[in-house]
Ligand SMILES: Nc1nc2c(ncn2[C@@H]2O[C@H](COP(=O)(O)OP(=O)(O)OP(=O)(O)O)[C@@H](O)[C@H]2O)c(=O)[nH]1
């Protein structure tokens with residue numbers, strides 16, 4: 084099970100890529116480059132979200148992530164700004180938890196994902212938010228994502244609870260479905276809009 088995206092490719096997966104500048108990256112305010120990390124419990128759908136966003140696919144048969152995987156995707160905003168997301172999709176299994184700082188260090192954006200059918204995964208999301216607040220970049224853009232929104236009949240985390248938590252912590256909140264593609268592009272577009280822009284001089 085799982086949606087494995089890909090292993091780091093030769094051009095982009097070097098370890099030096101783990102510590103890209105401030106993560107905000109951009110010197111040209113019209114062409115932003117952004118380091119983004121996904122965190123959350125194993126099985127919540129992080130890799131499926133990335134695969135849907137980058138390749139437009141959903142693969143329910145691929146594997147759990149080992150360590151982390153890297154993918155990038157560029158989007159254009161209405162104001163003609165382009166944003167290149169350099170995405171680190173981390174492994175949610177507990178045995179990889181100690182690696183997480185390697186990936187969120189220097190990240191401009193953290194997307195914390197839970198599964199709307201799993202209160203445990205919502206608790207885990209709160210753990211990651213606290214960790215990011217303590218150890219993440221000071222101006223990090225934080226998004227809280229309730230995935231598997233297609234499974235309404237099995238919902239166990241209410242929109243109100245998640246939204247309330249997100250507001251209290253200054254996070255952007257959205258529910259998505261990697262399966263149906265619902266709100267996947269919107270998630271990244273909303274993040275792009277919230278990025279601090281380098282002031283033009
Ligand atoms: N119904 C439904 N299932 C989903 C959705 N997204 C992912 N899944 C399923 O959830 C399982 C886990 O998805 P992954 O993307 O591998 O989960 P992950 O968060 O990357 O897990 P780790 O790599 O172990 O951290 C897969 O079998 C998918 O089929 C979704 O939006 N809806």
Ligand SMILES: [Mg+2]
Pocket residue numbers: 085086087129130131147148172173174175
């Ligand atoms: Mg994964």
